[in-house]
Amino acid sequence: MSEIPHSHLKRRQSTTARFRWAVASRTAAALFGGYLVTYASAALLTVVLPMSRINRAVTASLLSFVVWTAVAIWVFAARSAWRGWWTLLVAGAVMLVLAMTWRDYGMRP
Amino acid sequence: MAWLHTWAGLIVSWVLFAIFLGGTLACFDKELDYWMRPALHQLAPGPIAMDAAATTLREMAPHAETLYLRPPSARDPSIHGFVFEPGKPTIDVALNPRDGTRIPPTVGGNFFFVLHYNLQAGTPGVYLVGLAGMLMLLALVSGVIIHRRVFKDFFVFRPQAGGQRAWLDGHNLTGVLGLPFHLMIAYTGVIIMMSTYMTAGVQIGYHGDLAAYYAALSSTPHPVEQHRLPSRVASLNKILHDAVQRLGGPAQYLEIEHVHDASITISALAAGNDEVAGGRRNLIYDGTDGHFRGESESPPAAYRTYQFLSGLHRVQFGGAAIRWLYFLLGTAGCVMLATATQVWIEKRQRKAEAAGLRSGYGLVRALNIAVIAGMPLASVALLWANRLLPGNLAVRASWEAQSFYAVWLLATIWAVLRLRRGKPWRELFGMTAALLLALPLLNALTEPRSSLLASIVDHDWVLAGVDATALALGLGFAWLAWLNTRPRKNVRRDARIGAASASSHAARPREKSA
Numbered sequence: 095m096s097e098i099p100h101s102h103l104k105r106r107q108s109t110t111a112r113f114r115w116a117v118a119s120r121t122a123a124a125l126f127g128g129y130l131v132t133y134a135s136a137a138l139l140t141v142v143l144p145m146s147r148i149n150r151a152v153t154a155s156l157l158s159f160v161v162w163t164a165v166a167i168w169v170f171a172a173r174s175a176w177r178g179w180w181t182l183l184v185a186g187a188v189m190l191v192l193a194m195t196w197r198d199y200g201m202r203p
Numbered sequence: 204m205a206w207l208h209t210w211a212g213l214i215v216s217w218v219l220f221a222i223f224l225g226g227t228l229a230c231f232d233k234e235l236d237y238w239m240r241p242a243l244h245q246l247a248p249g250p251i252a253m254d255a256a257a258t259t260l261r262e263m264a265p266h267a268e269t270l271y272l273r274p275p276s277a278r279d280p281s282i283h284g285f286v287f288e289p290g291k292p293t294i295d296v297a298l299n300p301r302d303g304t305r306i307p308p309t310v311g312g313n314f315f316f317v318l319h320y321n322l323q324a325g326t327p328g329v330y331l332v333g334l335a336g337m338l339m340l341l342a343l344v345s346g347v348i349i350h351r352r353v354f355k356d357f358f359v360f361r362p363q364a365g366g367q368r369a370w371l372d373g374h375n376l377t378g379v380l381g382l383p384f385h386l387m388i389a390y391t392g393v394i395i396m397m398s399t400y401m402t403a404g405v406q407i408g409y410h411g412d413l414a415a416y417y418a419a420l421s422s423t424p425h426p427v428e429q430h431r432l433p434s435r436v437a438s439l440n441k442i443l444h445d446a447v448q449r450l451g452g453p454a455q456y457l458e459i460e461h462v463h464d465a466s467i468t469i470s471a472l473a474a475g476n477d478e479v480a481g482g483r484r485n486l487i488y489d490g491t492d493g494h495f496r497g498e499s500e501s502p503p504a505a506y507r508t509y510q511f512l513s514g515l516h517r518v519q520f521g522g523a524a525i526r527w528l529y530f531l532l533g534t535a536g537c538v539m540l541a542t543a544t545q546v547w548i549e550k551r552q553r554k555a556e557a558a559g560l561r562s563g564y565g566l567v568r569a570l571n572i573a574v575i576a577g578m579p580l581a582s583v584a585l586l587w588a589n590r591l592l593p594g595n596l597a598v599r600a601s602w603e604a605q606s607f608y609a610v611w612l613l614a615t616i617w618a619v620l621r622l623r624r625g626k627p628w629r630e631l632f633g634m635t636a637a638l639l640l641a642l643p644l645l646n647a648l649t650e651p652r653s654s655l656l657a658s659i660v661d662h663d664w665v666l667a668g669v670d671a672t673a674l675a676l677g678l679g680f681a682w683l684a685w686l687n688t689r690p691r692k693n694v695r696r697d698a699r700i701g702a703a704s705a706s707s708h709a710a711r712p713r714e715k716s717a
Contacts (some may be wrong), residue, residue, distance in 0.1 A: 096363060124341075132401070133401070133403045134403070136401060136403035136404055137403040137406065137407045140403060140404045140407040140408045141407060145505070146503065147408050147422060148408075148416075148419040148503045148505065148506065149418070149505040149506075150404070150408060150422075150505075151404030151405060151407075151408040151409065151416065151505075152503070152505035152506050152509055153505045154402065154403065154404045155394070155397045155398070155401045155403070155404045156394055156397070156505070156508065156509060158397070158401050158403070159337065159340070159390060159393050159394060159397070159401070160390075162337060163337075163344055166341050167341065167344060167345055167348075170345070182600075193403075193407055197407060200408055201407075201408060201410065202405045202490070
């Protein structure tokens, strides 16, 4: 999807279909892509945090909503919705793969 | 960033308003519980019948393995019994503290608490509320980013400017006033139910075994089953008495595990009303002879952090003063959300008028009135239903809830029908004011021994407080109704002036950021 740069964003254009689709796309990215990254980050933190297992799991979950907030705001600041989408998908996939690879290490007490 | 704020704020404003109003009222859920149970008013002094209460609860749930009993507290003189059995509805019953018998059922102030965390819609409701909370967090953080002049905005309120200008000033004022509180409430609200929707820690750390995860959270080991009936059952009254002595303060509840087995175990959790995170100490007793076995270990540090954060949200610490503070800040949140939707609607007024009827704008306006003016009316109607429905009615509690929904539906219909010809804002606010102002009168007529005057004479400040608060809120709603009596023509003219100044005002920061 081609994007309207912020600096050219005029009131008149804010009602165009293209603008609306861009907003919808970013909203979806913040919601679904954001959840993926958040889930993946909590999974990875549950593996790597230097504390006991229950503390790792709870701390990762507590931090996850801070991650989601930051990620969702970043999506709306990203240069384009498309860029927001692929960055989130790649980051989420990488973290999830790492967490799954080290899963046994993540279950240490 | 301005558009994220508008969108994230808009889509969920109505849902959030319902959550906020429910949560604000739930600050005083136990006080409302008490007001709604006249059987508990003017109890004769006497011992607390924990054993009789346990017998009643056991009859209600004969196969339950675990029972919970909450002893009377300063906020609620009843004994509360809870049973959570998988696949069966949760039992939450108020019992007479003198003889352990059931008292006439009511949804109580708990109705608003449930409305607050799942919109009375079970697990899907928990997800929806979690999502709304997350969007609120986003709206707040992006709101801070776009309002770089937060401090200046706080001192700007121009009600005379009318229309959109005044609404936006009001939104900024209540938004900034409550900002630290709202940020805290949004984050802590989202994390309370995190084990429902953020399961990565359980999936990776515990291979998805939720039971193992919960076992690790609770530092009390479960008793090992012995597969024979207990020879006898210890006195809960004695155990509670001993626990209060050892804790040096009240107990939050007694947990009775393995009710039908010789391994029956009773534990008493400290109320911990002086700690944000709530009680930490948990005393364990043998359920057959009642001897004290010891204390369980402190919960894991991260879980204690979770308890602190959720404690900040659930405000069971610090007494009435802090609950009033939460109530007032929660009210500011309701006003922030109400003004937010109003800004959105006023902004689109002229465009929608040009587009004509088919724009759906009228429906949006009517629904906005239905949510913001209708829900307070329905909430007061719930209290009226509590006093008007007969006490011996078996389905009393569900009828109370249904009168809440029925009144809300009627308010919606009213808003739709009266939008063009009438003044639905004024009419619904006026009705709410009338019901609130007449509530102490209704109370005095239906329960003379619980009237405002009688409770003041008895120094029953919780009971008197509900009636007095109804009067104060009634005056508030009367003021809101009066505000809406200004002729619509003037408001519209002002709105145009306001909109003109608002758009020039709004253009500035955007140019700066460009």
